[in-house]
Amino acid sequence: MDSNSLDTMAEKGTSLWEDAWIKLRKNRLALMGLGLLIFLCLVSLLTPWIAPYGYEEQDLLMGATPPSAEHWLGTDVFGRDMLTRIMWGGRVSLMVGFIATAVALAIGVIYGAVAGYVGGRVDAVMMRLVDILYALPFMIFIILLMVVFGRNLLLLFFAIGAVEWLTMARIVRGQVMSLRKQEFVEAAHSLGLSQWIIIRRHIIPNTLGPVIVYTTLTIPSVMLLEAFLSFLGLGIQPPQSSWGLLINYGVETMEEYPWLLIFPGIALSLTLFALNFLGDGLRDALDPRTSKD
């Protein structure tokens, strides 16, 4: 048993990922998406230095002014600069979106893969557990989390991960169930590979397509879920903000101050499209078969 060297091989070989990157570089839409995401992340990272105003700087006399030379994206009801708010909000939203989704992804993929691969009674029990978690009242769960553990951002990731992984697990399980009957899995089995290695090396990489697509859909919905949790008091607190919260506030005043909705909406949509393009590109890039047709 020498699984360490298996890993070193994976690192060293021009494996799936390296090839994927080569292929991804040829996909213009995906590159655009990636570029946009990197741009958004960079802006978020640099926000403390490049933001035109402080995110908490109020000017109550300048409340809710439309876009102008001073405030490119206008101001909110407290007279805070919207561009600044969106930049700061992006920090929270992107972080929540990526980390919480990563949590959901990790749990969901492993759980689903194990359930689907082992099958039988174990699968039945594991999936019933998913049913149970689906059915529990989310709101009470959140309220309780908040009270027991207090408020913190880590908890937010946990809470979001806790819901989002369920669906991921179901998708992966479905995939794995059809994969495990494939001959190459049987071949791996006949090589004497351990179950865990089979799952990790032979099963999971082959579920990547649907997983990536679902992930790109999950990230924006996680960002919106964060806003809801922040409403309940679990997430971030004013004067901090996030795109989800900005959109929520924006909806309230969409007739009076449309720019308060439109600009955060654009920020979220841009991310969404960038992710979608990148996701589709990645899915194709990670599927060696797509290169030839």
Next chain:
Amino acid sequence: MALLEVNGLKVHFHTRDGLVKAVDDVSFSVDCGETLAIVGESGSGKSVTCYSLLDLLPKPPAKIEGGTAVFDGIDLLTCDAAQMRRFRSNDIAMIFQDPMTSLNPFITVGEQLIEPLIYNPDKSRRQTRPDARMRAIELLDEVGIIDPEKRFDCYPHEFSGGMRQRVMIAMALINEPRLLICDEPTTALDVTIQAQILALIKTLQQKRNVAVIFISHDLGVVAGIADKVVVMCEGTVRETNDADGIFYRTQDDYTKKLLAAIPEGPKVMQSRAQADSTMIQVSNLKTYFRDHSKASIGAAKNYIKAVDGVSLQIQRGEILGLVGESGSGKSTLGRSILQLAPITEGSVSFDGTELNTLTPKQLVPWRRKMQMIFQDPYASLNPRMTVYETLAEPLLYHGLAHSKNIDQQVQLLMDDVGLARASLRKYPHEFSGGQRQRIAIGRAIATKPELIIADEPVSALDVTIQAQVLDLILNLVERHNLTMLFISHDLSVVRYISDRVVVMNKGVIIECGDTEALWANPQQQYTQQLLKAIPLADPKSERLRMADS
């Protein structure tokens, strides 16, 4: 003028990787009552040629670049969609290779049968449902479906492969077409079934006087039915001649190569079996699967007895052929020996160690010693692993190589199975079927096994490739001192490779013996039938045999 005349047909595929000239200046003709065989390896353009006649190619990437295909005075390549629909439903019918996937699993066969009648674009030829049903039942009866009235309302999965192909034929004939195109109609079938289907096509053709285009990679298959043969290679026609001309008097090297590839005759090499050394001892092995479909409330559990009390020995160094038709349990037996299928009863010993009593962990070192080669080289390789990864995995896992010498080891394996070292970084889909099977073989021998169980390793391959892979296997067995259980439904292949043969039917062994002895003097009627069904690359005797049946 012939019924169909194809002249200078050119079909190109415009792919991301550039232009592929799939069909390049192909001409042939076929007339009523005549059978034209188009023979060639995969990628020779034979199927593309026929699909382009009925406008069934995906466009893009395919594009017809030139030529004509005049059917009954009208050029099929340029006619409009409505005209094409009329041709498809009334004049030209097609039978496809895989009857498992060519019938819609969601619709009853009866419904699929009558569709050309009830939805006929030509309103005057359209029939009512009851009439169409009558007609379909007659046809089903004619193609040899028993109890057609009842079977009319069954779904495709309720038919066996051969029966489905009969349904396909009935469907093709239902509108009395004048041209029937058969795209490898027997490749996916067992030999006995193949013989029946070929005979059926022949009979129907003679009765109706239709023209038939018969596509195959195997010259042996077409020997009995073809009047004319077109040999294609890499998109061009290599030779066109009547059947006798091709089989008996060809001057073309390529045609000769095709003929030579048909496995015929006894094994050339000496048996290396060590008579006194039993490697595998299978005793009274039973492998049952639960049959959910027949269980009913309160009744005892039902089982499918895939393997039902098999005992056999495999001597060290021998190649044991295991022959049987689909459903005979031969694959399950192979898997049971490898402990890949759960054994219900009996035992499997490897050098005296009872494998079925070991825990999965204890099995690991034994797994290294016995490997498997699977039938489908498409499915048995992980599509997301490069050849390098596929081959390196067993080496590293079993500690047969270390990160320092792994590259070298993998390259040696590539040499062993005759693959270019340069293609190490490629993915399975970038290889042809034969090459993939070489990768699979490479993976199997990577662990330096003593026993290899090869489950139909060549039946998905073209004849020419098949011959190469068989030679590779023989070569490796020799060099690596392997013992092999070779599972196949193709008796010619088994004869070519095995020292000893076991015939299996319905989960039990019905006959076994040294290969040549068994060929010369089969004891069981079943074995005799099997042997009789082997097609020969000899048009004259084949025609005689068809006339008999």
Next chain:
Amino acid sequence: MLRFALGRLLQAIPVLLVVITMTFLLVHSAPGGPFSADKAVPAEVLEALEAQYNLDQPLWQQYISYLGDVVRGDMGPSFKYPGRSVNELILSGLGTTAELGLYAMMVAVFIGVIAGVTASMRPNTMQDYVPMTAAMIGICMPSFLLGPLLVLVFGIHLEWLPVSGWNQIPGDKILPAITLGTGYAAYIARLSRGGMLEVLSQDYIRTARAKGLSEFLIIGKHALRGGLIPVVAFLGPAFAGLLGGSFVVETIYQIPGLGRFYVQAAFNRDYTMILGTTVFFATLIIVFNLLSDMLAVWLNPKLRQQVRGV
């Protein structure tokens, strides 16, 4: 089929039991009781109230007696709405929510399937990109945004449709159904596109084409059945999710449905109501998953027969 269904329903019993137990523990450990209010509640009033609802008993006793009631089909009285039983409240919202869900599902299936099938017919052309981009937006457009947008456009500015209500003003069901259905339509579009692409590459489609069938028949008769199986598998969970997730739409449009009870009960700490709605939705999830599995089986003749015996 019957036995298959029965087996699954039997599995549901332990699931429901665990759901009840966990929810019971959750709600009783959540801070703030059902009777806490802005104005201080005098201790003696609180005692009287808790005595009325057996909240003064030890927790396990409450649990046992609650279980007993549930088995008898009685979900208990609502704490928040004195005089109303949980059964009665759920029933009052059920019809509305079911109707809303049904219409939303119809919108979702109708739009989703058409978009998905259209896109699948010419992959990687504008005919594919346009509906799929719309689907992308639809998936991520939260109903709290879509609802007000629709209301403003169709209710306030164009004055075509009522801005709220349910079965009160003619046409008041249209906007809620669209708002609720859009997200699901987008999912269904993606799923049906994927399913159809898969099926359209199958050999039997080629067979149908070779038979001279029209494109309409090929899509409508041969491809849809297989292509929509992923959609069917999605319908069950989606319908359950739709009913449970209708809260936002019900609030925006002032609809007397179950979703509001579900969420409000949590905010009100209406213990019996939380448990009642949770059990109800859990059952719904199980039943709809089962129904959609059964439908998928029924659509697939091979599976249909296998299950028939079981």
Next chain:
Amino acid sequence: MSHFSALNSTTFSTKSKTAIHSCPRPNTLKAFAVAALLVLLTGCGSSESNVDSGNRTGTLHWGNGTEPQSLDPHIATGVPEHHIIKALMEGLVHKDSETLAPTPGVAESWTVNEDATVYTFKIRQDARWSNGDAHNAHDFVWSWWRALQPALGNLYAYMYFPIVNAREYYEGEVTDFAEVGVKALDDFTLQVTLDNPTPYFLQLLDHYSMFPVHQATLEKFGAPDERGTRWTYAGNMVGNGPFTLTNWEINRAIEVERNTYYWGNDDVRLNKIIFYPTENTTTEERMFRAGQLHYTNDVPIDKVATYRAANDPALRVTPYLGTYYYRINVNVPHLQDKRVRRALGMTIDRQKITDNVIKAGQIPAYAMTPPNTRGYYPPISLSFDPEAARQLLAEAGYPNGEGFPVTEILYNTNEGHRKVAVAIQQMWREHLNIEVKLLNQEWKVYLDSESNGDYQISRAGWIGDYVDPNNFLDMFICDGGNNRTGWCNKEYDRLVLDVAPSVKTHEERMAIFTQAEQMLMDDLPVLPIYTYTTKHLIHPSVKNVSSNIMDQQSYRELYLEGAED
């Protein structure tokens, strides 16, 4: 978000078996699709709006906030319940819709004795229950007995406590109800005896907790002290108000129609009122715009400015008997110092908050009791003065905010609360240079934190139950249930609990309250921020709308222009 689920949830293993089937069904999808379209399109097309049809038929469409919990006057507690119960029942007296002075209700007249402790009410001869039953003084005795049953869980039982022995009876010290100061001298004369002269007693009688209930109906549906019987259901309920309950669809609408047995029926001009549980103010506002409501319960804060700017007469903003304030937990070490609390109080720019943040006509508040509460004007000692505030904070040991611990403002999740908190957070940062954090909690969690003293500064609001400073000031007695700040001052308690009730004249009483409030505002356990306003959108066809600090409309007087009387 939706639950995307397993696309592959079924697996059965096995083999095929032959069976005979019927032909596949014709494509059901098409039919399904057509049906969907039809359902959606039917009924599309405009029709008469609620407002128009209401004006025609005399039906008032009323946005009522939320679904009422209960319509039992002795159980209900909220404002939405209040609106409906007022239509269905009435007490001994009413309030004048402008001045709020007592006017006759079921009692056509009353007399008060010399020291204002004995009230004698003359019940109307023509008072009837809505089923036609006679209505007399005994109904009140029985109803009040019922309201004081501890098992009922009546949150407003304290409304009865001015009455002799009412508290004692409620708390079980007196067991015979005959000892309580309520007596029916004859069928039409009710005598009520109080412990102390209680100037606001007549007002209490207009509160629904003191409304009579119909004994026979209650007993028909359960025990009198049983919580939640079905007597309040449509069809069961019998009341004595101008309207009767005809339909109650949960979360949809409650309909009340003219009660022909009502003594003042001839003066009632509305035929019907439909109360909608308009929980979402944004939706409510849209309903109003679409002509689905005559009257909204509230106006979204962001919309007020828009209506103001358009000079829309539908918008009606009225000061409300309520104060929005912040509680300070005086047990938190750094908030124990009253100089710190003062500094905090002096750096809230209330004018800016009301003008620029919430913008709905709220009035900056510098004391707990709203101005002109029954002629009472609270003393003002607080002002916006950052300079002085910094000075105070420095004196308390935090010059320029240095070393001042991070302080948290707790509020329950709500857009308006958030806005105020965000503004104050920034003001304190700016003027005092202190770090302030915001913490929002879900309502019940917030209540829990607040009553457990688990907070530092917390937002709060108080709406008066009756118009009297007492209602605002008696909150802050030591360990008062609604105090929750930990602040305790014996002298203050003495003034509010002992001195104020015993003084004879109005002026004296107000002077006592002024003194008490001065003490409260000196110590500042609470930071008043603004006086509430009520905001409604009222369709111009609604006439006789009254504006008062109790936000009460009299359904007897409202009418719709164009409606037949």
